[in-house]
Amino acid sequence: MARGLTLVKLLDNLRTELHASLNPAHNNQVRDKQVAFLQSTQEWLWEDFTWxxxxxxxxxxxxxxxxxxxxxxxxxxxxxxxxxxxxxxxxxxxxxxxxxxxxxxxxxxxxxxxxxxxxxxxxxxxxxxxxxxxxxxxxxxxxxxxxxxxxxxKLRPLVADDDRCDLDAQLIYLYAAAKSSPGSQEGKFALNLANKRLAKLKANLTPRRQFKMFGIGRCEPPRRMFVGQYRPPST
Structure with missing residues (x-):
């Protein structure tokens, strides 16, 4: 998975998906909103699956x-x-x-x-x-x-430009693009790609059950006796 991208790189990828300008000066008025979309998307993905x-x-x-x-x-x-x-x-x-x-x-x-x-x-x-x-x-x-x-x-902060994401970067900016532009062709395309990638990652990361025909567990040493009723040391 493409983890560890900086916030500034995530913003560039998000703007590319939205066909927006990559010039930071052209995005001053919407930057906070774009960052919020990226943050909330990563938080949702964090809650959605046990990574x-x-x-x-x-x-x-x-x-x-x-x-x-x-x-x-x-x-x-x-x-x-x-x-x-x-x-x-x-x-x-x-x-x-x-x-x-x-x-x-x-x-x-x-x-x-x-x-x-x-x-x-x-x-x-x-x-x-x-x-x-x-x-x-x-x-x-x-x-x-x-x-x-x-x-x-917990997730690490994703606030400063050099903060890095903890989850798959493509998932984050694709879902963020879909939320940023719902109903548009760009948003629908990003959502489709994100859903496919999420399904693939979950399938790859979900443990497959294994079956053992033979074998025994490790022998454990004797345990200290568990006292069922408390007795003060002085009695």
């Missing part, structure tokens, strides 16, 4: 007793795909959702701790809450006690 190249993996150290974690401003919290925790040398799934039954087993408000973390949810202030509160600190050397977040990152 594999925007998938990121981030590791965060668990701290004993801490249950709320910031995951970074460029990580889109609403597009988290999975969370895993490193336990016994293996990345194990942490399931979404924390409800009253979980708090009854290990009350976060009472600082009841256990291991490993089993659940997560989106909390206030764009943070991740994990349950139960961990009872140990993660270690950087082997990432034991770290949790990994997998998801889709």
């Amino acid at each position: 594999p190249h925007l998938r990121v993996f981030r590791n965060y150290q668990l701290q004993a007793g801490q249950y709320l974690y910031d995951i970074g401003a460029d990580f889109d919290i609403d597009r988290i795909e999975k969370i895993e925790v490193k336990d016994g040398g293996v990345w194990r799934p942490v399931l979404p959702g924390i409800d009253a039954a979980h708090y009854a087993a290990h009350d976060t408000e009472l600082d009841q701790r256990s291991w490993p973390i089993r659940r997560w949810r989106i909390a206030e202030n764009e943070q991740i809450e994990v349950w139960p509160r961990p009872d140990t600190n993660g270690t950087l050397a082997d990432l034991e006690g770290y949790f990994k977040v997998t998801g889709i990152r």
Whole structure:
């Protein structure tokens, strides 16, 4: 895919599709509108499909007793795909959702701790809450006690002339041209090309199911026992 084009180059391509002048001075009055079309088009495409190249993996150290974690401003919290925790040398799934039954087993408000973390949810202030509160600190050397977040990152700004697009440039300026000139021959032609390209890219990027006749999974080491009811260390 033709990613990484600058905003000024996207504008040139958009104006070419619209059969408009490429002289920036001739586009002063419509430049802001053209930029807005490009920005909104990229945002729509970002929401429309899970683009594999925007998938990121981030590791965060668990701290004993801490249950709320910031995951970074460029990580889109609403597009988290999975969370895993490193336990016994293996990345194990942490399931979404924390409800009253979980708090009854290990009350976060009472600082009841256990291991490993089993659940997560989106909390206030764009943070991740994990349950139960961990009872140990993660270690950087082997990432034991770290949790990994997998998801889709946010788009980078597309404001300055040298800002670069995150998605396919042809899709962006073709769809922007179609929105800029709806009903015209140029707009209809751009829309047709954009739809064909989007369908092709989605087909190429959609994983194909694979079938294995034989084989077994990796043997996992024994896990720490999950304590069903909290007992203070002094008892």
